Amino acid sequence: MNTSLSRGCSYSPRESFEYTALQFAARRGSLEQVRYLIESGTDLDTGPDPALHLALRKQNTAIAHVLLHAGADFEIKDSHGDYPIHIACTLGLLDVVHALCALGCSVEVLTAKGLSPLHLAAKNGHIHVVRCLCAAGCNIDIRNSDNIRADITALKYGHNDIAELLDRLRVTGQRDTLARQLVPTSKPALRLNLRLLGHCGVGKTSLVKSLSAGLFGSLFRRSSSLQSNKSRPSSPINTQIEMDVTSRQNSLSFESSGNYQSTNGISVQNMDISNVGETTVWEFSGQENYFPIYHHFLWPSPHSLTLVLFSLEDSPSIQVQQVCFWLNFLLARQPADLPSSEYGQVMLVATHVDLTRAVKTQNGEWICPDAQKTLETVRKIIPHVPNLMSSVVIMDTNVPASYPFKQLKSTLAELKQECLQQTVGTWTGLLEATLAWLNSLQKDYEQFPVLSRSTFSELLRSQVNILASDHHIQELLQQLHFMGEVFCVQDLVVVSVSWLGGQLLGELFSSDFFLHARVTGVYTSEDFQASFNQCDALGALDLLEALDVCVQCDIEGEIEYEFPIYNHVETLEGLWDSEDPRYASKGSQYGGLRLYTPPGTYHQFKSIFPHIQVELRRAILANYSNNDSDMDLYQWHLGSKLCNTELESLITLEEDEVALQFIEIKIRGPNNSSQYCFYFLEQIMQTINHALLRVCPGLLIEKHVLSPLELKRHSEGPFCYPSDIITTAMLEAESTLDVALYNPNVDAQETIAQLIMFSDLDLAGNIQWGCALRIQDLAPPIKLKLCGLLDPPERHGRDWCLLALRLGLCQDKIAALDSQHSSHTMRLLTTADCSIGALITSLHELDRLDAAEVVLRSAPIFKIIEHVSV
Numbered sequence: 001m002n003t004s005l006s007r008g009c010s011y012s013p014r015e016s017f018e019y020t021a022l023q024f025a026a027r028r029g030s031l032e033q034v035r036y037l038i039e040s041g042t043d044l045d046t047g048p049d050p051a052l053h054l055a056l057r058k059q060n061t062a063i064a065h066v067l068l069h070a071g072a073d074f075e076i077k078d079s080h081g082d083y084p085i086h087i088a089c090t091l092g093l094l095d096v097v098h099a100l101c102a103l104g105c106s107v108e109v110l111t112a113k114g115l116s117p118l119h120l121a122a123k124n125g126h127i128h129v130v131r132c133l134c135a136a137g138c139n140i141d142i143r144n145s146d147n148i149r150a151d152i153t154a155l156k157y158g159h160n161d162i163a164e165l166l167d168r169l170r171v172t173g174q175r176d177t178l179a180r181q182l183v184p185t186s187k188p189a190l191r192l193n194l195r196l197l198g199h200c201g202v203g204k205t206s207l208v209k210s211l212s213a214g215l216f217g218s219l220f221r222r223s224s225s226l227q228s229n230k231s232r233p234s235s236p237i238n239t240q241i242e243m244d245v246t247s248r249q250n251s252l253s254f255e256s257s258g259n260y261q262s263t264n265g266i267s268v269q270n271m272d273i274s275n276v277g278e279t280t281v282w283e284f285s286g287q288e289n290y291f292p293i294y295h296h297f298l299w300p301s302p303h304s305l306t307l308v309l310f311s312l313e314d315s316p317s318i319q320v321q322q323v324c325f326w327l328n329f330l331l332a333r334q335p336a337d338l339p340s341s342e343y344g345q346v347m348l349v350a351t352h353v354d355l356t357r358a359v360k361t362q363n364g365e366w367i368c369p370d371a372q373k374t375l376e377t378v379r380k381i382i383p384h385v386p387n388l389m390s391s392v393v394i395m396d397t398n399v400p401a402s403y404p405f406k407q408l409k410s411t412l413a414e415l416k417q418e419c420l421q422q423t424v425g426t427w428t429g430l431l432e433a434t435l436a437w438l439n440s441l442q443k444d445y446e447q448f449p450v451l452s453r454s455t456f457s458e459l460l461r462s463q464v465n466i467l468a469s470d471h472h473i474q475e476l477l478q479q480l481h482f483m484g485e486v487f488c489v490q491d492l493v494v495v496s497v498s499w500l501g502g503q504l505l506g507e508l509f510s511s512d513f514f515l516h517a518r519v520t521g522v523y524t525s526e527d528f529q530a531s532f533n534q535c536d537a538l539g540a541l542d543l544l545e546a547l548d549v550c551v552q553c554d555i556e557g558e559i560e561y562e563f564p565i566y567n568h569v570e571t572l573e574g575l576w577d578s579e580d581p582r583y584a585s586k587g588s589q590y591g592g593l594r595l596y597t598p599p600g601t602y603h604q605f606k607s608i609f610p611h612i613q614v615e616l617r618r619a620i621l622a623n624y625s626n627n628d629s630d631m632d633l634y635q636w637h638l639g640s641k642l643c644n645t646e647l648e649s650l651i652t653l654e655e656d657e658v659a660l661q662f663i664e665i666k667i668r669g670p671n672n673s674s675q676y677c678f679y680f681l682e683q684i685m686q687t688i689n690h691a692l693l694r695v696c697p698g699l700l701i702e703k704h705v706l707s708p709l710e711l712k713r714h715s716e717g718p719f720c721y722p723s724d725i726i727t728t729a730m731l732e733a734e735s736t737l738d739v740a741l742y743n744p745n746v747d748a749q750e751t752i753a754q755l756i757m758f759s760d761l762d763l764a765g766n767i768q769w770g771c772a773l774r775i776q777d778l779a780p781p782i783k784l785k786l787c788g789l790l791d792p793p794e795r796h797g798r799d800w801c802l803l804a805l806r807l808g809l810c811q812d813k814i815a816a817l818d819s820q821h822s823s824h825t826m827r828l829l830t831t832a833d834c835s836i837g838a839l840i841t842s843l844h845e846l847d848r849l850d851a852a853e854v855v856l857r858s859a860p861i862f863k864i865i866e867h868v869s870v
């Protein structure tokens, strides 16, 4: 602290009196000093120009807030005869005006020159402030000392919008009603989201239809289902689960079969379910084409129940694999570091029970131990699904008024009760009025129900509430988005979510559209209009770009849109030519990685890869705009080639012989390019990570390293070193650089420098090895998986508590980790001060090889300390 300040005074040459230290600090904008002085108990309101007024005149709003919070008097004048509200209104300091109004300051007081706060805001054109004052109850007819109203002042200074606003409030006489709409009430804005996931034909549409059927409809649905069942062959009973999760061939076929109309895209409807109330039901098609867009709709929500459906007609191993697929799909699309209460509930629903030999109890409950067995097996394979319910609902989805539907409804009703207890009231009249207005807005925008945020705000103000501030509208849109009433993405607001899910995405991602799409995936707006004429092409393209489905490229003045999703160009021969002289010499560099999802998760990358291609294109465009035109990107079906001057890379989605998908990244460079190659690979990984974070922040990724020796020899199927082997070797070695791993394909060893650093030992100084990183560096999905393994009480007590002891935490700290409300392991992993290496060792010592393996396979192998751009 400056000593002259701490003494408490300073001289202001402009004024003929001395400022206190607080006034001086407030005027100079020193928040830290203001805080210090307030804490030291200095007087807040001394002098003819109090600190609050001085801060406001200098537009130091943060300081003004601190002073107000500390209790500065806001009902005193300064030497100019102005109250704080006058200064804030003149300068348009909306948040301060808001704070002053909330503190109950007088909003009609006049300045020495006879102007009211409203006149000052009107004169200076601050419409947001005018709204705020009106909402706070300011008299709109107030006159200044010349007997002139504020709307006339606004007109005089050319602020017609303000004049119009005040005029409308006066003419309609609705000011009080509109102001009341903006006051939060104690009623929570709660609408449940019911989401249905599952393979084609498992009964999602049927379940939704039955849920919405009234009494009359339910009679009809029951009889039609009886008819349809007659024609179906009954399946053999499944007496035992023949677990076969290792054989992946064809087990996850996403084809829709049978004679029924498969849902296109996402069907969204709002239902009033008896005993539950308004519920938004999201039905996600089982067709694979649509998976790349589901992340936009699967946000974590405590107000949601996600049903994962499977058919009891399928074999037990297929049931397990399908359920695991969908649970992993869901987990991947939600951030993994939220408290479990934020995720909502997940429940399994076994369908087609009428086609098995299961029997019903007297009250109509189906008895089918196989369904429960499926759940138990799934829980063993994926123990970390937050809020997965412990029982399965077993049903014939075509029989609405049956016991399982009552079970489902009562689960929803319980969830609603729980949410009601936990939700703070946020329901405002504005939300209610907007919900009523949305219907007419949808009609007005029937052709293309998409608006920019500013147009939405403008319409809302002119048709619902002229006093709504930007902040009110932002909060409102967020509530509407989570209720499924609108869909907000970047600057756009889609006011019909069912149109977005069904007519737009349902159509554009349908197999039929794919069949006729341009094979290159590149469209001009005219081409696109010709292929999709249901709405304005430019508007749709903007929306699709905001959804990361396409990228706009300006190619020598011509605007084109690249849709990697439609790209079906085949790989060209010679893209990775072994004869290319630049990369054939002895000193040329080769390296590469493979990205896998953990064992037991299948088929997760296909829906993500087009997003990686979008991200690669964006990275290239950003480089072009930096005038770095040496970069080039060529993309084909599930593959991209990125070149940077003389460096080349191939990024492809591959599938091995057991249908396991992985992403392969190969890099090569000429002589003496080791450092360039290293950082080029890192840059590509960053771009990929960016796409992964956007689409699937909860997906666990394993990074395996390809043999540089074999890459250089262009061997078919080069050896790939799994990350657990590399990390184990690092842990065991005295020095990481001594690590050498055996490659059975070539019967030779490759060193860590060759595998990671393109043989350049100088890079070692820029690298921190994985085992030495802190456990906080573990990605959230790894932590979540560890929670699933270590949280449940274990037979020998080898759980989080013992782990905490081994990691050196004292009893007090361990006790502090204990809580009934969230995961102990998660708190241990976020607070303990230890390295990843120490964690692995401790887990081994505890004989928790399952948890150790998770860390070994997915922990980072290294982290770059110093990044050099290439």
Ligand SMILES: Nc1nc2c(ncn2[C@@H]2O[C@H](COP(=O)(O)OP(=O)(O)OP(=O)(O)O)[C@@H](O)[C@H]2O)c(=O)[nH]1
Residues within 6 Å of the ligand: 198, 199, 200, 201, 202, 203, 204, 205, 206, 207, 228, 229, 232, 256, 258, 259, 260, 261, 262, 263, 264, 284, 285, 286, 287, 351, 352, 353, 354, 355, 395, 396, 397, 398
């Ligand atoms: N017997 C019987 N048939 C069912 C049951 N559930 C669905 N079906 C039938 O299975 C067929 C497919 O059902 P849908 O509800 O359309 O399947 P879906 O899960 O919506 O499939 P996609 O829209 O392709 O993702 C229809 O003919 C249904 O009548 C059930 O529990 N029992």
